[in-house]
Amino acid sequence: MIDKISSIEKEVKEKIANAKTSVSIEEIRVEFLGKKGKIIDILKNLKSVEETKRKEVATLANKLRVDIENKIEDKKEEIKEKEYENKINNAKKIDLTLPTNLNIGSLHPITIVQKELEEIFESMGFTVEDGNEVETEYNNFEAVNVPKHHPARDMQDTFWLENGQLLKTQTSAAQNKIMKKYGAPLKAIFPGRCFRNEELDASHENTFFQMEGMMIDKDVSIANLIYFMKTLLSEIFKKEVEVRLRPGYFPFVEPGFELDIKCIYCDGKGCKVCKHGGWIELCPCGMIHPNVLKMGGIDPEKYSGFAFGLGLSRLAMMKYGINDLRILNSGDLRALKQMYIK
Amino acid sequence: MFISINWIKDFVDLEGIDVKDLIYKFTMSTAEVEGIVEYGKDTKDVVVGRIVSVENVENYKKLHKLLVDIGNEKINCICGAPNVKEGINVAFAKDGSLVNGIKIKKTDIADHESNGMCLSEKELGISEDHSGIIILDDNIKLGTDIKEVIPIEDVVYEIDNKSLTNRPDLWGHYGIAREIAAITKRDLKPLQVEDLEKYNELKKLDINIEDKDECYRYSAITIDNVTKKVSSYKMKTRLTYCGLRPISLLVDMTNYIMLELGQPMHAFDKDFIKSINVKTLKDKEEFITLDDTKRSLDAGTLMIYNEKNPVAIAGVMGGQNTQITDNTTSLFLESANFNAVTVRKTASKLALRTDASSRYEKTLDPELTKLAVGRFVKVLKQEDSNIKVSSSFSDLYLNKYPNIIIEISREYINKKIGVEFTLDKIVDILTSLKFIVDVKENDLLVINVPTFRATKDISSKADIIEEISRIYGYDNIVPQTNLWKVEPVRKEEIRTLEYGTKKLLAEKFGLSEVHSYVWYDTKLNNELGINTHDNLKIVNGLNRLDSTLRYNMAPTMLYSVYKNIKNYDEFGVFEIGRVFEYTNKNENCKEHKVLGIALSSNFKSEETLLFEAKKMVENVAKIYKNIKLEYVENLHYNDNFIHPVNSFAIKYDNTILGYISLLNPKVRDKINPKSNIVIVELRIDLLADIKNVDVVFNEISRYQTVDFDFSIVVDSNVKYKDIENVIAKSNLSYLQKYTLIDVYENKLKLKDKKNVTIRFTIGSYENTLNKDQIDEERNKLIDTLKQNNMIINV
The missing domain is CATH 3.30.930.10 (Bira Bifunctional Protein; Domain 2)
Known part of the structure; x- marks a missing residue:
């Protein structure tokens, strides 16, 4: 029996040494240590061993069993390690340069610019308001100091509607409603779509976006307006801008200004964007006309304020270097998809 | 609108002031400038010459061979103009000279050498006239540079009309000069006008204004013995540079005064005018305007009548029936002020925007009518010394604008602008703009607005603020912050x-x-x-x-x-x-x-x-x-x-x-x-x-849940929503959620049925459910579904 044990030992060690795979090592385990395994068999049949040798055989067999168990475990580890090594070494090298489908759509450039501006204004304590697109003649003109038959009506070609309403020509059409809604003091911006009855070309659209703002409080001065616009525009263009005011005539402000910024592309040296003048005409603004305040229910003796208009379409064009205004309303995704999300 | 710097110089001394700098300042203080043109810059060495001999050119009927004396030499040239004559003085461009950018070179014409040319008005750029060559005064020294004779050298800048919408006073050179005087702190020269009082003895013209709200003032005068037909070169040049075509002396005169003072004028042929009546049309009528166009006028259109016949559309355009012709030697000069809205309405209805209507619609100062007549007579006399005024200055002034007085304190001004002005500074600025300022106690200013600013432009304190700040210069205002109240922003x-x-x-x-x-x-x-x-x-x-x-x-x-x-x-x-x-x-x-x-x-x-x-x-x-x-x-x-x-x-x-x-x-x-x-x-x-539904936190059960899938057979037209309704109806005690796993449709196997597989998750928050509880839930669900014709395929 002792011989048998040593021959089993020899056999099993040989087999373990030769085992190559997890499967074959498992087969070895079953062959020798399984329920009917050769080593287990010896232990099960100790009774048949003569009494005197029984203890020695048992000890030997048990020792062999433990020894083989360990060997198998070690071998298993070794094989697993090798198998991982093989797996890793044989892994297919993935070509990560293959393209992915982002499936990102795009926001309209106006939305992007408008959102950016709204965030700046919100951080400065402005309420964001929304106006109508179809307006009454009163709100669009009379309430902003442009009575019927006033020559200033020529400044804006108007789309008139059959019911006497109109497509708003300017965001100022919301001024009256907003003043009546909030009263003074007031800080509000109101972006929106505006319409002019014009033929289309690269720089004229009948449908475009403006953003207008109003700030009304006690003792608001021209010096305050300049300070505010400078701060605001520096924030918008993300750099310190230099501004200048020129007289400009807009019936709802008095005095009215054209605000220019020193060309941000050439620092005022003169380039294509500023038409070599060094300044870019950017936004009309001014001190709100006392009549406009009065019509909005605000006492012009007590309060004053300023208003300003920003051309969102224009700013979007500047931001993305778009040279044809018509692209914005074209619905052409080959153009619009270039503007992404932010 | 085009502004000629030469014309401005008639009223303000600009000596020592750089013109470009001046125009920049104008942009920064008054109105937007759209462009600048330097006239005469590209014309060089054109001189006065005298034609000393005229010879015919063989085989060329229209050509003449001229010998032109330009003082230091005599030059041969070939000329095709019909009005060449021995002894006349001409504008001569010799070989090597420059005419509006074109180099004049020696050339051969009809086999004759031509060493220069006599210029037409068009060639010199002072009018569109190309019918003949310019003929100059006899007494000019030969060889004199043409620029000393005809003021072709000028800087003209264009103002964006829109930015003058609210400034009726700036629609003429004199108003612009007033503005420039204030900007440059120089004096404005008074306007040279004829003293009209001296004609008071002459007969009064018969003028009536029937629609008194429509016509604020109607002034007129008649002038006889007009002998000259064409305007001086100076006048032609100015008109041309300012965008108007010279036509004839009298038409040019009305245009000239309009460009100078902003007051539109109309010259009727005096022979056709007996008495003037200003009234609206009673009925629709057709009317031929002086541009030879027949226009249908609506009832209510404001017209100028001569006796019973309309002769002009008030403030817009005169009629063909009474217009000045080549034979006119006497004129009836109208200088009137009409209701701005009326003129604007008429002009837009007729789609006839004229230089007159675009001025009237801005609400002109009625005081201008008399000034304009006085100026007209003065200038016309310079053009044609033979003229005779043949009526008294006849004037019907029905609606005077009220005198506007604005009271404003220095403190208020400084607060609204954000600059600490001294009283003197404020008074200086306002006075330079011709406001009359009276200073009262506590630095209170009582400001009398001049009539030319008082029709609608200046009416409130805000307007005074604008005047002071723009002349002071917006660039000089130092930006200032203000402590505004900060409030949380409401977001819609x-x-x-x-x-x-x-x-x-x-x-x-x-x-x-x-x-x-x-x-x-x-x-x-x-x-x-x-x-x-x-x-x-x-x-x-x-x-x-x-x-x-x-x-x-x-x-x-x-x-x-x-x-x-x-x-x-x-x-x-x-x-x-x-x-x-x-x-x-x-x-x-x-x-x-x-x-x-x-x-x-x-x-x-x-x-x-x-x-x-x-x-x-x-x-x-x-x-x-x-x-x-x-x-x-x-x-x-x-x-x-x-x-x-x-x-x-x-x-x-x-x-x-x-x-x-x-x-x-x-x-x-x-x-x-x-x-x-x-x-x-x-x-x-x-x-x-819609009101936002609040998110309510559901505690996570500590006890095990049980999932089971039901394959429910229903008619193919049954909606998922119908099944959901039945599930809701079954009122399960422990249902935590259910999820759609699959919908199986197969026309061949299932015909008009479909299998909808749903996974149900049940569990309690108090304990782990036992088999009986689970079976009870399942059976409740199966029964309810069955009652609604939904069969479970387990």
Whole structure:
């Protein structure tokens, strides 16, 4: 029996040494240590061993069993390690340069610019308001100091509607409603779509976006307006801008200004964007006309304020270097998809 | 409007002032300058010469060989002008000289050497006249540079008319000169005018104003013995440079005074005028204006009548019947002031905007009429010394503007501008602009507004603030902050929803935002077979076809799909736009904010697309409102592009928020038969109004749950929602959730039935359910389903 044990030992060690795979090592385990395994068999049949040798055989067999168990475990580890090594070494090298489908759509450039501006204004304590697109003649003109038959009506070609309403020509059409809604003091911006009855070309659209703002409080001065616009525009263009005011005539402000910024592309040296003048005409603004305040229910003796208009379409064009205004309303995704999300 | 610096120099000494710098200052203090032209810069070495001999050129009837004496030499040239004559003085451009940029060179004409040319007015650039050469005064020294004889050298700048809308006083050179005097701190020279008082003895003209609100003042004078027919070169040059065509002395005179003072004038042939009446037309009438155009005038048009016949459209244009002709030697000069609104209305109705009407509509100062007559006579005398004034200055001045006095304190001014002005500084500025200022106690200023600013321009303190700050210079104001009250910003729900929706659709679902027009494109509607019904219309659109405002979003979204479909196999577009509801004629329309979506794919099935659209809508509803939407029979939307079977109204509570629909194949095929297209319209404004459902935290059960799948056999027309209703009805005690696993349809095996597999999860929050409890739940569910003809295949 002792011989048998040593021959089993020899056999099993040989087999373990030769085992190559997890499967074959498992087969070895079953062959020798399984329920009917050769080593287990010896232990099960100790009774048949003569009494005197029984203890020695048992000890030997048990020792062999433990020894083989360990060997198998070690071998298993070794094989697993090798198998991982093989797996890793044989892994297919993935070509990560293959393209992915982002499936990102795009926001309209106006939305992007408008959102950016709204965030700046919100951080400065402005309420964001929304106006109508179809307006009454009163709100669009009379309430902003442009009575019927006033020559200033020529400044804006108007789309008139059959019911006497109109497509708003300017965001100022919301001024009256907003003043009546909030009263003074007031800080509000109101972006929106505006319409002019014009033929289309690269720089004229009948449908475009403006953003207008109003700030009304006690003792608001021209010096305050300049300070505010400078701060605001520096924030918008993300750099310190230099501004200048020129007289400009807009019936709802008095005095009215054209605000220019020193060309941000050439620092005022003169380039294509500023038409070599060094300044870019950017936004009309001014001190709100006392009549406009009065019509909005605000006492012009007590309060004053300023208003300003920003051309969102224009700013979007500047931001993305778009040279044809018509692209914005074209619905052409080959153009619009270039503007992404932010 | 064009401003000639030479003309300005008549009134302000600009010695030592750089003209470009001056124009810049004007831009910064008064009005926008659109351009500057330097005239005469490109004309050099044109001199006065005398034709000493004229010879015919053989074989050329029209040509003459001239010998021209230019003082230091005599030059041969060939000239084709009909008015050449021995002994006349001409403007001569010799070989090597420059005429408006063109180099004059020695050349051969008809085999004769020509060493220069005699210039016409057109060639010199002072008028359009090319009928002959310029003939100059006899007494000018030969060889004198033409620039010393005719003021061709000038700087002319153009002001943007829009920026003068509120400044009636700036529609003439004298007003601009006044402004420039204030800007440059120089004196404004008084205007040289004829003393009209000296004609008081002459007969008064018969003038009547019948419509007294329409005509504020009518002044007139008659002048006889006009012998000259053409204006001086100086006058012609100025008119030309300022954009008006010289015509004849009398017409040019009225234009000249208008450009100088801003007061339109009209010269009638005196022979035709007996008595003037200003009144409106009683009936429609046809009238031929002096541009030889027959115009239909409406009743109510303000006219100038001679006795019983209309002779001019007041403030707009004179009539052909009484106009100045070549034979006119006596004129009746009108200098009037009409109601600005009346003139504006007439001019726009006739679509006849004239230099006169565009001035009148700005509300001119009636004081100007007399000044203009005085100036007219003065200047006309300089042009033609033979003229005789033949009537007294006849003047009917019915409506005087009230004198405007504004009281304002220094403190107020300084507060509103944000600059510490001294009293002297303020008074200086206002006085330079011809305001009369009286200083009272406590630095209170009592300001008398000059008449030329008092018609509508200056009426309040804000106007005074503007005057002071613009002349002081906006650039000189130091920016200042102010301690404004800071309040939390209220943000309207809809703005968050709008931006959120846009971001979600673009980022998560890969759609692209587009902007469309708010009116239908009739051509595209026809092309795609989209029907839209009548709605609010634009009445004056440039393209009359496209005048109907949209009442839904889908068509404009489909335009965009149509435009892009050739470039993309699969894409989606969206817009949050306005639609207009116009149900009651002549009432104000209602405006709604609607999200429009269109999805198009060449490989996804219609059903897949429909569910993608549903997913988008539900994402918005879940994320921004935490609500669950329902889909019901679409009874509200019946446009022809909507699919008659597969279109579903989106409902929440009792509100229909919009719909999701396959595109009707009839329209789809027009866009692209290979594409599947789904459209969505969602009332984002209604959605914004819905109250947000609070999120309530459900405790996580510590006890085990049990899952089981039921395969439920139902008729194929049974909706998932029907099954859900039955599940709800079964009133299970421990149902935690259920999830749809699969829907199996197979016409062959199941015929008109389908299998819907749902996984139910049950569990208690108090203990682990035992077998009896679980069986009880299962049986309750099975029984209820069975009662509703839903059979379980276990």
